Amino acid sequence: MSQFIFLMNNFLRKQNFxxxxxxxxxxxxFFFIPLALxxxxxxxxxxxxxxxxxxxxxxxxGGIKINSTLSNYAFIFSDSFYLRxxxxxxxxxxxxxxxCLFIGYPIAFYVAKSKExxxxxxxxxxxxxxxxxxxxxxYAWKVILQGSGIINVIxxxxxxxNEPISMLYNQYTVILGVVYTYLPFMILPLYGYLVKFDLxxxxxxxxxxxxxxxxxxxxxLPLSLPGIIxxxxxxxxxxxxxxxxxxxxxxxxxLYFGKIIWDEFFxxxxxxxxxxxxxxxxxxxxxxxxxxxxxxxxxxxxNE
Amino acid sequence: MNKSLLKIITLAIGFMFxxxxxxxxxxxxxxxxxxxxxxxGFSLKWYxxxxxxxxxxxxxxxxxxxxxxxxxxxxxxxxxxxxxxxRISKIPARPFFIFLSSSPLVMPEIILGLSLLLFFISxxxxxxxxSSKGQLTVLISHITxxxxxxxxxxxSRLSSYDKNIEEAAQDLGTLPNKIFWKITAPVIFPSIVSxxxxxxTLSLDDLVVASFTNGPGxxxxxxxxxxxxxxxxxxxxxxxxxxxxxxxxIAAVFYYLINRSNIKK
Amino acid sequence: xxxxxxxxxxxxxxxxNIVALDNINLDISKSELFSLLGSSGCGKSxxxxxxxxxxxxxSGKIFLDGEDITLLPPYxxxxxxxxxxxxxxxxxxxxKNIEFGLKEERHNNDEINLRVKDIISLLELDGLEKRKIFxxxxxxxxxxxxxxxxxxxxxxxxxxxxxxxxxxxxRVQTQFELVNLxxxxxxxxxxxxxxxxxxxxxxxxxxxxxxxxVLQTGNPVExxxxxxxxxxxxxxxTANIFNIKEISKNFLIEELNIKIDLPKNAxxxxxxxxxxEKISIKKINSNNTTEKCTGVVKEVAYLGSYTKYLVESNNFxxxxxxxxxxxxxxxxxxxxxxxxxxxxxxxxxFFNE
Numbered sequence: 001m002s003q004f005i006f007l008m009n010n011f012l013r014k015q016n017f018x019x020x021x022x023x024x025x026x027x028x029x030f031f032f033i034p035l036a037l038x039x040x041x042x043x044x045x046x047x048x049x050x051x052x053x054x055x056x057x058x059x060x061x062g063g064i065k066i067n068s069t070l071s072n073y074a075f076i077f078s079d080s081f082y083l084r085x086x087x088x089x090x091x092x093x094x095x096x097x098x099x100c101l102f103i104g105y106p107i108a109f110y111v112a113k114s115k116e117x118x119x120x121x122x123x124x125x126x127x128x129x130x131x132x133x134x135x136x137x138x139y140a141w142k143v144i145l146q147g148s149g150i151i152n153v154i155x156x157x158x159x160x161x162n163e164p165i166s167m168l169y170n171q172y173t174v175i176l177g178v179v180y181t182y183l184p185f186m187i188l189p190l191y192g193y194l195v196k197f198d199l200x201x202x203x204x205x206x207x208x209x210x211x212x213x214x215x216x217x218x219x220x221l222p223l224s225l226p227g228i229i230x231x232x233x234x235x236x237x238x239x240x241x242x243x244x245x246x247x248x249x250x251x252x253x254x255l256y257f258g259k260i261i262w263d264e265f266f267x268x269x270x271x272x273x274x275x276x277x278x279x280x281x282x283x284x285x286x287x288x289x290x291x292x293x294x295x296x297x298x299x300x301x302x303n304e
Numbered sequence: 305m306n307k308s309l310l311k312i313i314t315l316a317i318g319f320m321f322x323x324x325x326x327x328x329x330x331x332x333x334x335x336x337x338x339x340x341x342x343x344x345g346f347s348l349k350w351y352x353x354x355x356x357x358x359x360x361x362x363x364x365x366x367x368x369x370x371x372x373x374x375x376x377x378x379x380x381x382x383x384x385x386x387x388x389x390x391r392i393s394k395i396p397a398r399p400f401f402i403f404l405s406s407s408p409l410v411m412p413e414i415i416l417g418l419s420l421l422l423f424f425i426s427x428x429x430x431x432x433x434x435s436s437k438g439q440l441t442v443l444i445s446h447i448t449x450x451x452x453x454x455x456x457x458x459x460s461r462l463s464s465y466d467k468n469i470e471e472a473a474q475d476l477g478t479l480p481n482k483i484f485w486k487i488t489a490p491v492i493f494p495s496i497v498s499x500x501x502x503x504x505t506l507s508l509d510d511l512v513v514a515s516f517t518n519g520p521g522x523x524x525x526x527x528x529x530x531x532x533x534x535x536x537x538x539x540x541x542x543x544x545x546x547x548x549x550x551x552x553x554i555a556a557v558f559y560y561l562i563n564r565s566n567i568k569k
Numbered sequence: 570x571x572x573x574x575x576x577x578x579x580x581x582x583x584x585x586n587i588v589a590l591d592n593i594n595l596d597i598s599k600s601e602l603f604s605l606l607g608s609s610g611c612g613k614s615x616x617x618x619x620x621x622x623x624x625x626x627x628s629g630k631i632f633l634d635g636e637d638i639t640l641l642p643p644y645x646x647x648x649x650x651x652x653x654x655x656x657x658x659x660x661x662x663x664x665k666n667i668e669f670g671l672k673e674e675r676h677n678n679d680e681i682n683l684r685v686k687d688i689i690s691l692l693e694l695d696g697l698e699k700r701k702i703f704x705x706x707x708x709x710x711x712x713x714x715x716x717x718x719x720x721x722x723x724x725x726x727x728x729x730x731x732x733x734x735x736x737x738x739x740r741v742q743t744q745f746e747l748v749n750l751x752x753x754x755x756x757x758x759x760x761x762x763x764x765x766x767x768x769x770x771x772x773x774x775x776x777x778x779x780x781x782x783v784l785q786t787g788n789p790v791e792x793x794x795x796x797x798x799x800x801x802x803x804x805x806x807t808a809n810i811f812n813i814k815e816i817s818k819n820f821l822i823e824e825l826n827i828k829i830d831l832p833k834n835a836x837x838x839x840x841x842x843x844x845x846e847k848i849s850i851k852k853i854n855s856n857n858t859t860e861k862c863t864g865v866v867k868e869v870a871y872l873g874s875y876t877k878y879l880v881e882s883n884n885f886x887x888x889x890x891x892x893x894x895x896x897x898x899x900x901x902x903x904x905x906x907x908x909x910x911x912x913x914x915x916x917x918x919f920f921n922e
Contacts, residue, residue: 020388020395023381023451027404030448034419041422107318110311122315124560129322131552134509135526136545139533140325143332146537150328180325203623204656206643208670208721215644218669222660233410241412243512248533258414258512265418265516275422278415289410290403 382454437519
């Protein structure tokens with residue numbers, strides 16, 4: 001009998017082992033090593049050829065020579081062009097996150113507070129755009145805002161304008177496109193938190209003398225903070241690296257971080273610079289966010 | 305009274321904003337005119353053109369293939385992660401594992417795409433694998449960024465459900481190694497399905513990572529569509545949007561009906 | 570104007586087609602501890618929510634201290650409610666929860682701190698001020714919820730199943746504390762509960778509700794000893810209810826076929842109630858009388874201070890509860906024993922259905 005238990009245990013351990021090991025291995029191989037590679041290339045010296053950078057360790061002269069440099073970083077931080085594009089991306093992400101929050105919060109709030117059968121229907125209506133191709137939703141705005149697009153046609157019919165005005169290819173269309181495509185990412189997590197919200201807490205606050213607006217500020221808002229943060233993260237982070245929307249709807253008035261990496265890589269074929277840009281992005285943006293999330297995890301209330 | 309009016313107006317404007325562009329696109333897909341915007345009359349001509357466009361059809365098939373494979377593998381790996389993090393206490397370098405399994409969520413796709421491409425090139429130089437960029441490299445990349453999303457869904461389901469039922473099963477004589485298959489997996493099955501669907505959508509929707517990691521014979525649908533609409537408008541793409549919308553709406557209606565019957569039970 | 574403190578006049582409420590409250594009229598005096606008692610779905614919680622202002626009645630009015638509060642929103646009503654699961658704010662600590670309502674009243678900080686401190690020591694919550702809600706026990710949560718209301722010095726405190734979430738022992742202890750507190754502060758309490766024992770031990774007066782109607786109001790003794798109908802009799806405590814039959818000027822308890830003397834004014838009644846503790850039983854060896862009620866013991870449940878007997882007589886079963894005053898083998902009645910049952914005529918309560 002004890003032998004049997006021992007064998008059983010052993011087998012269980014094996015199953016556990018594979019459960020942990022398989023994804024662990026996958027993520028190290030295809031996520032961690034590639035990131036480490038970016039770091040390695042970002043401190044490599046660029047040169048013509050394939051791959052377009054010098055080997056890290058060079059044996060060619062008979063001795064060992066390590067070709068490593070911080071000059072790529074020095075270069076991107078000295079040229080205000082890169083810094084500006086990064087700041088453009090940050091400000092785009094910040095503005096559109098804020099707009100998404102302002103539009104998304106009331107929608108999520110009212111959907112969450114609807115009666116159950118209506119709520120399920122509204123939820124499906126929220127999810128449909130989320131499932132519809134991201135690219136096509138951006139493209140839709142290109143169609144709408146064209147010179148002969150529907151907005152211009154309506155404005156001309158109403159007599160506000162005599163000839164089509166150009167509405168495409170500027171920073172505002174980019175914000176519009178970002179807000180439009182990322183709005184569901186804001187609404188859905190907010191909804192997730194608001195729908196779990198105990199209505200008695202609102203009643204209790206009213207009962208204790210807080211008027212509706214005060215109740216919102218003192219009870220509803222702080223309790224939906226986790227949802228606000230989750231939604232904002234889902235909008236802010238991808239928008240900083242966003243490439244497609246500026247490419248389709250943006251003009252030459254502002255350059256964005258994603259586009260710069262893309263061009264450095266595909267157009268200039270300067271891998272070390274592209275890697276240094278990506279690495280800087282990780283250091284400036286991703287690491288603080290991970291730290292923030294780890295800290296925020298403590299701020300999770302246990303709602304019974 | 306006033307409150308519910310405010311609610312209806314807010315929701316009406318909100319949903320109009322969400323649906324107006326999509327519906328416009330569908331309306332224009334029936335436009336006879338080649339110049340997308342000028343209305344000339346109702347026609348199904350662009351649907352015909354769309355189905356004759358071999359490039360789009362091929363890309364569509366590749367996308368479906370890559371997305372379903374990627375979703376399947378990502379779901380398997382994601383379930384493993386979710387189960388490991390909630391049920392297995394002894395994981396070597398656990399914080400590192402948590403970091404690995406959650407940081408793809410916060411990694412901009414352009415950086416992911418770039419890192420994977422550089423990785424594939426280097427690995428090709430070192431060990432000759434993968435021999436070339438193609439569907440396999442796109443598939444690997446899609447699995448990698450989808451895993452984190454599936455894992456988070458599974459994890460939240462596993463940590464919210466009553467562990468007692470697993471213990472009850474043991475108490476009733478289920479062997480430990482069967483618990484996962486007999487108890488855990490069926491209970492979290494709805495989450496597994498939604499995880500799969502999310503991974504499928506993510507893969508089908510991805511342009512940036514696929515652009516970095518694709519090669520000959522691996523042009524996914526977003527890549528083809530992007531090349532068509534980058535510089536101008538394309539009536540065929542309008543027709544494609546309408547079809548995709550239709551599929552999504554049918555799926556959504558099914559989802560709604562299934563959900564509703566579940567609630568009634 | 571009547572001298573009642575809270576006056577509920579003809580309040581009705583429907584949810585869709587379901588009648589939740591049907592023409593409720595209640596008068597509650599100042600400093601009274603009043604219970605609304607009924608099984609779930611009887612409308613007691615709806616009535617409480619209407620008093621608190623979370624629901625508007627379809628018709629009827631509510632006066633508090635002579636003022637019509639029917640249309641006032643909850644945040645303007647000078648009363649507070651303690652919620653069933655307390656509805657404490659999970660993002661605030663104990664102290665912040667307690668001072669929440671005071672902050673809406675624009676007191677200066679010193680006053681707020683003083684009042685919070687007083688209520689914290691009154692409810693023995695000292696030392697917990699900085700704790701989060703999920704870091705304190707259920708009993709402590711209950712006291713925080715109470716403190717959060719009482720610190721506002723409400724004219725009226727509504728309590729929705731205040732003890733339901735506590736375990737049995739704590740519940741009994743808290744019952745007494747609640748009564749003491751109410752007596753000390755003199756605030757009018759309205760308690761909603763489904764637990765008849767709780768209502769009996771807490772209330773000055775109580776209202777028994779069923780299907781949106783108030784069946785009876787009265788103090789616990791009245792309601793227990795003189796229930797208005799069979800439902801109330803059964804709802805409060807255990808009831809033995811018999812039909813009365815008249816045969817040639819004699820009155821019989823129909824089920825037992827036993828003659829009884831009716832008080833003079835009782836001729837018109839058709840039913841009578843004899844509470845189990847008013848029936849005493851005695852072991853006998855053989856059944857040789859038809860005058861007295863005899864029966865066979867079918868079940869015995871020893872409950873410490875008293876013992877429950879289920880007696881079958883004339884094919885009808887009823888209960889007798891006997892105090893266990895002595896331990897004596899001689900007195901011990903067992904399963905299947907033949908017993909003689911007796912009661913005082915004054916212990917019989919007559920009523921009509």
